[in-house]
Amino acid sequence: MSLPIELRSRFFKAYKQSIKAMNFTFYNDLQSLNKSKMLLKETVLNPMEMKQKMFKDLPESKEDLIKHLEDMNKILIQNVAQAKQKSKYKYELKMHDKIELGDNESIKENKGSQYKNKPFKRCCD
Template identity: 85%
Template sequence: MSLPIELRSRFFKAYKDSIRAMNFTFSNDIKSLHKSKLLLRQTVLNPTEMKEKMFKDLPENKEDLIKHLEDMNKILIQNVAQAQQKSKFKYELKMHNKIELGDNESIKENKGAQYKNKPFKRCCD
């Protein structure tokens, strides 16, 4: 993958940040850590082959691919929590201070917002 100098430095920073995010998120799960790093390596370093096999919506543009990596890092750190099974029906979430927490009230307030100001139709209309 040949990149201009300014994109190359941004790409390597995003790639290193991806590895750091994976190490941080999957620190207690060696199997997931190894698989995620392998997938990252295959996807980023040979994107055309992986696009044909798995990712139909992987960005074509190199700047979009870098942006995709940066967004993935943010999601890994802020939105992914690992769970560890304690007993047959009990799991413990491994939370850290960087996880984005929300409350249920914000979800309840926006419930049905996509249907407001739209005419109601029944199946027989």
């Protein structure tokens, strides 16, 4: 991948941050950690082949791919929590201080907002 110098430094920074985000998020889950690192490596080193195989919405340009990496890092740190099974029906979430928490009131306010002003349609209509 040939990049101009400013994009190259931004790419390596984003790639390094991706690995740190994965290590932070999946620190006790070696299987998920290894799979995510392998997928990152395959996607970054050969993005057009991975686009055809798996990711139809992977960005075309190299700058967009770098932005995609940066956004992925943010999501991994702020929105992904690992769970550990305690018993047959109980799980314990491993939360950390960087996880973005919301309140139930904001969820209730936006409930169904994507369906407002759209006619209701059943499967048999």
